[in-house]
Amino acid sequence: MNISIWLTRTRRDGGNFVKKIICNNPTFCSYYQSPNSSTSLVHSHLSSSIMRSKDCGFVGKGNFRFLYSSSSFNSSYVVSVGGRRYKATKAGEQLLFEDDNGNNTFEESKGEEFPGGKIFFTSEMNFLPGSSEKRVQCYRVLDENGYHVSSTTMEHVSKEVGLKVYSGMVSLQTMDKYFYEAQRQGRLSFYLTSFGEEAVSLASAAALTSHDLILSQYREPGILLWRGFTVQEFADQCFGNNAGHGKGRQMPVHYGSKNLNFMTISSPLATQLPQAVGVAYSLKMEKKDACVVAYFGDGTTSEGDFHAAMNFAAVMDAPVVFICRNNGWAISTPVTDQFRSDGIVVKGPAYGIQSIRVDGNDALAIYSAVRKARKMAIDEQRPILIEAMTYRVGHHSTSDDSTKYRSIDEIEYWKTMHSPITRLRKWIERKGWWGEKDESELHSDLNNQVKTAIEKAEKALKPQLKYLFRDVYEDLPTNLIEQEKLLRETVERHPQDFPIDVPL
Structure with a gap:
């Protein structure tokens, strides 16, 4: 009726x-x-x-x-x-x-x-606000001086984990220092540091398991350090020698490790995000007790693949944790020129994804938030978005001079007042786990390790020419066979135009 x-x-x-x-x-x-x-x-x-x-x-x-x-x-x-x-x-x-x-x-x-x-209906005409004057709050456990703020949601951090996170952060900082200088000396073609952002990768890595798959950008070498990737392996990849996992076919700092469940890094922004959702959905189908963790910077959120991945993950209920390092700058573009919204965290609910903003310079806050997010992603089979608020103290890369677009005073302020390494060191010292002697021994050991690794990697043999065409297809297709033949003929005709340290 x-x-x-x-x-x-x-x-x-x-x-x-x-x-x-x-x-x-x-x-x-x-x-x-x-x-x-x-x-x-x-x-x-x-x-x-x-x-x-x-x-x-x-x-x-x-x-x-x-x-x-x-x-x-x-x-x-x-x-x-x-x-x-x-x-x-x-x-x-x-x-x-x-x-x-x-x-x-x-x-x-x-x-x-x-x-x-x-x-539900209403007779009132109400447009949703574009953004709120009140910004989303930021979860924190330690203040700038390493003291606990009132928190009932902090995960317990053992002495072993706390010291390993701290030593890993110092290791990453030391490695960045020497590799950056090697590039400036002309010994490396390219390098990119993680200065000021060490806590995001090391503390999040501590909150995960070795079974969780990582699809990262290029400021997360700390995850590999945590999982056992050696300083020598970093050096071999950056110098492109025969011992490096990529055999010289990839840019420096584009690491990868199948054994450590760390997908090889790609240069283009955001390409790893839809891939991460696909990998996470495969874990869901196989009912694996693991999740995927995808890392990216604030500039990546201006790419279409970011939005496609968020919607893909939400609709398919994929167990993936998105971690955005909001470090204030996408090369020379500040976040104020990238979006009008309140950062990245508010983009999650728009796609139906639970989200949280975390102090990215607070290692304990990152550890607690990622540990909880991982549990939610696996137990509830759903995506989670974490926005880690931090600051890129270093230049974007060795191809960049950030003093052209931001003041030295700004950089120095974040370097001294908000150092994640200093903050965690104060906390472990206050716990009685660390002292001046430990600090001196750590720096001395790391300096020797990195110097030795660089010298060894620099002297190692380069990959043979044939590896330029191998490791993609099980059986080499005819077009690649033809290309290799033409390349060898060209080298024979113009040997002076090719490096002498590359074995034919």
Whole structure:
């Protein structure tokens, strides 16, 4: 049975209106008149139709309330209000009223089952704000001086984990220092540091297991350090020698390790994000007790692949943890020129992803948040977004001079006042786990390790020319066979144009 409610305005006694119920077999009963108004109520003989005004259908002078309930009908009904028709798939109820100004509004509504879920109606025209003046808060465990802030959600950090995270951060800082200098000396073609962002990679790595798959950008070598990638392996990759896992076919700092579940890094921004969702969905299908963790910077969120990956992950309920290092700069572009929203964290809920903002210079906060996010991703089979607020103290890469677009004072402020390494050191010292002697021995050992690794990598043999074409196909296709032949012929004709340390 289709039923329509038609609202007809009258101008008698203050502009009240008459409501008519029309169905395909209408039978109308008597009219009721309010002692305080000239409004007429039209009643139909429907078993569950109800009319109320407080008890009789009226709320004050000039305000009329009408409630229609159709629970006895299984068929859909249509309500027409002010010329609009609202169709629902289930019987429900609409509570309407007219105020003294003659405005018809919904006071309550059970909503309508649109594709995607039920939506409730309002007569108020409200545009959602583009952004809130109040920014999303940032989860923190340690302040700048290494003291605990009040927190009931911190994960326990053992002495072993705390010291390993700290030594890993110092190792990464030392390695960056020497490799950067080697590039400036012309011994490396390219390098990229993680100065100021060491806590994001090391502390998050500590919160994961070796079974979790990593798809990172190029400021997460700390994850590899945590998982056992040696300083020598870093050096071999950067120098492109025969011992490096890429055999010289990839740019420096584009690490990878199949054994450590660390996918080889790609240069283009955001390409790893949709891939990470696909890998996570495969873990879901195989019911693995693991998740995927995808790392990226704030500049990556300006790429379309970021948005595609977020939506892909949310719709497919993929167990993937997105970790964004919001370090303030996408090369020379500040975050204020990248987006109007409150950073990255607010983008998660727009796609239906639970999200959190964390102090990226607080190793304990990163550890606690990532550990919790991993558990949620696996137990609930859903994606999680973490925005780690930090600062890129170093230049974007050896191809960049950041003093051209930001002040030295700004860099120095973040380097000295918000160092994640200094903050964690104060905490482990206060716990009695670390002292000056330990610090001196660590730096001495690391300096020797990195220097030795660079010297050894620099002297190692370069990969043979044939490896330029190998390790992609099991059986070399004819086009690559032809290319290799042409290249060898060219080298023979112009030997002076090719490096002498590359074996043919």
